[in-house]
Structures are given as C-alpha cells and as structure tokens.
Amino acid sequence: MKENKMNVLVLGVSGAGKSTLIKAISGQEIITTPGKSNTQKIEVYESSTWPIRCIDTKGFEYSFFEQHKTISQVKKFNKNDNKNYGLDAVWYCIEGTSRRTFEHNIKLMNKAIKEWKNIPLFVVITKSYSETDIPENIAAIKEAFEKYKKLNLKGIIPVVAQEYVINEETTVAPTGVEELCLKTLDSMDEAKEINKENRERMVVEQKRFTANTVIGGCTASAVVVGAVPIPFADSLILMPLEVGMTKLIFKIYKIDYSNKLIMSIVESTIITTVAKSIITVLPIAGPVVNGVVAGAIVFALGESVVAVSEMINSGKFNTKQIDEITEFVGKKVKTNPIIKETAKYIENNKDKIKDKSAKEIFDEVKKSINK
Ligand SMILES: Nc1nc2c(ncn2[C@@H]2O[C@H](COP(=O)(O)OP(=O)(O)O)[C@@H](O)[C@H]2O)c(=O)[nH]1
Numbered sequence: 001m002k003e004n005k006m007n008v009l010v011l012g013v014s015g016a017g018k019s020t021l022i023k024a025i026s027g028q029e030i031i032t033t034p035g036k037s038n039t040q041k042i043e044v045y046e047s048s049t050w051p052i053r054c055i056d057t058k059g060f061e062y063s064f065f066e067q068h069k070t071i072s073q074v075k076k077f078n079k080n081d082n083k084n085y086g087l088d089a090v091w092y093c094i095e096g097t098s099r100r101t102f103e104h105n106i107k108l109m110n111k112a113i114k115e116w117k118n119i120p121l122f123v124v125i126t127k128s129y130s131e132t133d134i135p136e137n138i139a140a141i142k143e144a145f146e147k148y149k150k151l152n153l154k155g156i157i158p159v160v161a162q163e164y165v166i167n168e169e170t171t172v173a174p175t176g177v178e179e180l181c182l183k184t185l186d187s188m189d190e191a192k193e194i195n196k197e198n199r200e201r202m203v204v205e206q207k208r209f210t211a212n213t214v215i216g217g218c219t220a221s222a223v224v225v226g227a228v229p230i231p232f233a234d235s236l237i238l239m240p241l242e243v244g245m246t247k248l249i250f251k252i253y254k255i256d257y258s259n260k261l262i263m264s265i266v267e268s269t270i271i272t273t274v275a276k277s278i279i280t281v282l283p284i285a286g287p288v289v290n291g292v293v294a295g296a297i298v299f300a301l302g303e304s305v306v307a308v309s310e311m312i313n314s315g316k317f318n319t320k321q322i323d324e325i326t327e328f329v330g331k332k333v334k335t336n337p338i339i340k341e342t343a344k345y346i347e348n349n350k351d352k353i354k355d356k357s358a359k360e361i362f363d364e365v366k367k368s369i370n371k
C-alpha cells in the first residue's frame with residue numbers, strides 16, 4: 001500500500017485481456033513507464049476512482065527468462081519508493097473462451113507469484129461473453145487450484161471489460177469490473193475504513209465510466225451511419241444503433257427493461273422530433289452535416305439514458321413508469337448542450353465544413369462543449 005492505494009499486479013498470458021481490463025477501470029491513468037528501453041515489461045496505471053494501482057505486465061508466457069524480467073521489474077517498481085511497500089493483490093487473467101488451457105496457465109501463474117506468498121489472489125475470467133459457460137469455467141478453475149492450496153485464492157470473477165458484439169442483434173454488455181474492484185478492496189484490512197458512501201460513489205463513477213465508453217463507441221458509429229445522402233429527417237437508420245445503445249446502458253446498470261420501455265424511449269427521441277428541430281435551423285444540409293447531427297443525437301440520448309438509469313437505481317423512477325421515463329429522456333435529449341452546440345457550430349463554420357469529415361466536425365463540436 002502506497003499513498004493509500006493498493007498495488008495490484010495484473011498477470012496473464014499475452015492476449016488474455018490484461019490491458020483491456022485495466023483500461024476499463026474508471027479514472028485510470030498511466031503514472032509511470034519505468035525505464036525507457038524497449039525491453040520494458042511493465043506499465044503502471046493508477047485509478048482516481050478506486051484506491052487501486054494496476055501493474056500491467058507483458059511477455060509472460062514466452063520464456064522463463066521473460067517472466068523473470070517482468071517480475072524483477074515489478075519488484076524494482078515496488079522498491080522504487082522510500083516507503084517500502086509491496087504488492088497487495090494479484091489479478092490473474094485467464095480467458096473464459098479457453099478452458100483447455102486453464103491448468104497450464106495456472107501452473108505458470110503459480111511459478112510467477114511464488115515470491116509473493118499469501119498475497120490475495122483473484123482469478124479474473126476475462127472475455128466471459130457466454131453466461132452459460134461461467135459456472136463450468138468457475139468449476140474448472142476451482143479444480144485446477146486444488147493443487148495449489150498454499151495460494152490465497154480470494155475470488156474467481158467473470159468479467160467482460162469491453163462490450164462484445166456477437167451479431168447485429170446481440171451485444172454483450174460490460175460487466176464484473178465493479179465486483180472485482182470491490183472484492184479487491186475487501187481483501188485488505190485498511191480498506192475496511194472506506195465507508196459506505198465512498199464505496200457507492202466508486203460504483204457510480206465506475207458505471208458512468210463504462211456507460212460513457214459505450215456511448216463513445218455508439219456515437220462514433222452514428223457519425224458514420226448518419227452521413228448518408230438521403231433525406232435524414234425521414235429515415236430510421238439510427239434506430240437499431242439507439243436501441244442497442246439503450247439496452248447496453250440498462251444492462252450496465254443492471255436494470256430489468258422491457259422492450260416496450262426501450263422502444264418508447266428511442267421513438268420519443270428519434271429524428272422526428274429532435275433532429276427535425278435542429279435540421280430546420282441549419283443553413284446547410286448534406287451527408288456530412290447529417291453525420292454530425294446523428295452523432296449529436298445519439299450522444300444526447302446516451303447521456304439521458306445514463307441519467308435515467310441512475311434515477312431508476314436510486315428509486316426515483318421504476319421501469320413500469322414508461323410514460324414518465326420517456327418524457328424525462330425526451331426533455332433531457334433536447335436540452336443536452338450538444339444539440340445547441342451542433343447547430344451553432346454548423347451555422348458559424350459554413351465554409352470550413354466543406355473540407356472536413358463528419359468525424360472531424362463532430363470532434364470539434366464536442367471539444368467546444370468541454371471548454
Ligand atoms: N470485446 C472485448 N474484447 C476484449 C475483451 N478483453 C480483451 N479483448 C480483446 O482481446 C485482445 C487481447 O486483449 P489485451 O487486453 O490486449 O490482452 P493483453 O495482452 O493481456 O494485454 C484484444 O483484441 C482485446 O480487444 C473484452 O472484455 N471485450
């Protein structure tokens with residue numbers, strides 16, 4: 001523990017999903033790339049949401065030599081401080097889609113952490129896209145751990161760090177990061193001092209971060225999908241994207257939604273009302289402008305669904321109140337600053353727009369809001 005943050009060593013073979021997991025943690029920022037050579041084996045990230053510092057390792061499975069280098073860099077990093085702190089936990093990442101290799105991987109990991117006996121160990125089943133596989137994966141990992149009773153196994157946690165598109169209709173929502181972080185905190189005595197409100201704030205921040213990542217992806221797709229040379233205000237091209245995004249956000253918030261609720265929300269904000277009002281004030285039209293407007297609408301919808309999800313979770317709405325929720329979302333979308341800013345930007349930059357892509361313009365609009 002250093003500056004009240006837990007040091008978590010993230011292990012796993014290359015491709016297991018270590019970096020993706022770390023990037024999915026809210027508030028994470030790289031704090032150091034110790035050393036500068038290209039033999040660098042670790043990267044350290046610190047979260048401003050969670051009292052957690054993640055040490056990302058690379059090149060694990062290649063050879064004993066590589067493993068040794070990685071571990072010695074981790075040790076050096078840990079000593080590189082006058083308070084002599086050590087590791088507080090290990091997250092061992094193992095791919096949920098590769099049960100055959102569990103035993104072998106756990107053997108590797110056991111070797112790697114023998115220097116840190118007793119350390120709380122969490123097995124993260126990454127890429128846990130298939131819910132039906134989860135119980136079998138957990139059982140297989142437990143079985144493989146029978147041989148390693150000395151290890152301080154504290155939990156086996158299935159995670160989807162980033163949404164995963166199965167097909168046009170189905171996308172698996174991110175899940176498990178909050179549970180992993182909360183359980184990691186609970187493995188330390190010092191963390192017991194973190195009160196309930198603080199824990200709740202961390203979970204809220206984490207969910208918002210996860211949802212914002214999803215919104216970012218959907219918005220980028222909307223900018224592309226929307227930039228088509230057809231009469232925008234009459235098209236329904238954005239609808240599948242909006243339905244998909246709304247469902248994903250509800251899943252992130254573990255909200256039990258009905259399709260009726262989703263359709264009602266999406267229909268209320270779609271093109272017909274919001275976009276028509278923007279487009280009629282626009283001095284020019286065309287595919288590029290359509291793309292930017294599409295991005296703005298999807299972004300505003302995403303933020304509104306996040307707001308409503310937080311209200312549902314705190315008991316201010318329930319999912320049966322379809323009319324109330326729909327009205328709330330509709331108002332939120334229309335009053336989202338991005339809507340006004342989009343119209344203003346296009347009005348003020350008529351000449352520039354010709355030479356730019358929808359994405360470039362949309363990024364500039366977003367920047368002007370953040371100012
Ligand atoms: N969609 C999705 N892809 C993932 C997830 N975790 C890992 N991946 C993908 O798996 C590959 C390897 O992941 P990475 O984090 O680079 O693994 P690392 O080598 O352990 O750091 C990348 O293409 C990731 O995008 C996840 O939760 N969802």
Ligand SMILES: [Mg+2]
Nearest residue numbers: 018019020058
């Ligand atoms: Mg990596």
